[in-house]
Amino acid sequence: MEIKVLGPGCANCEKMAEMAKKAVKELGIDVKIEKVTNIQEIMKYTMSTPGLVVNGKLKHSGKPLPNPDKVKELIKSEI
Template identity: 40%
Template sequence: MIEVKVLGTGCANCKATQKLIEKVCSDNAIPISIEKIEDTAQIMSYGIMSTPGVVVDGKIAHAGGIPDAKTVLSWFKSQCCPTDNDCC
């Protein structure tokens, strides 16, 4: 299972980013565990200065603004299909 953290204080962009990640993963049968982090100190501990931030398996994948679906899918391609990056 891929661990995803959405970092943000609860603004509309952060909520939209979380919903987009959930939809992309659901549509592509990518198993994730998603956590929303709203604590400012925790967010800053990742070095994220612009929200929403997204951390995938401990690595910063995105910061600032709502990503598009293609970008979200690219974060998971290597995890969901390690031998064929066209599978999902």
């Protein structure tokens, strides 16, 4: 399983990465979260950051951000 957080590194992207980390921990799965800051890479999936990609699928993009429970649900749906 692979999880990517897309964003050039703003407050919202940090928040998204934090939520993903927490969700992974709570789900008890051992997955490293990859932060993607390269524009070319980001734009393969979306042009609205922050984005959340699970197993190559775009699960969230842009504002408003989901809440922590929703992030967990989005990741869980790909397990």
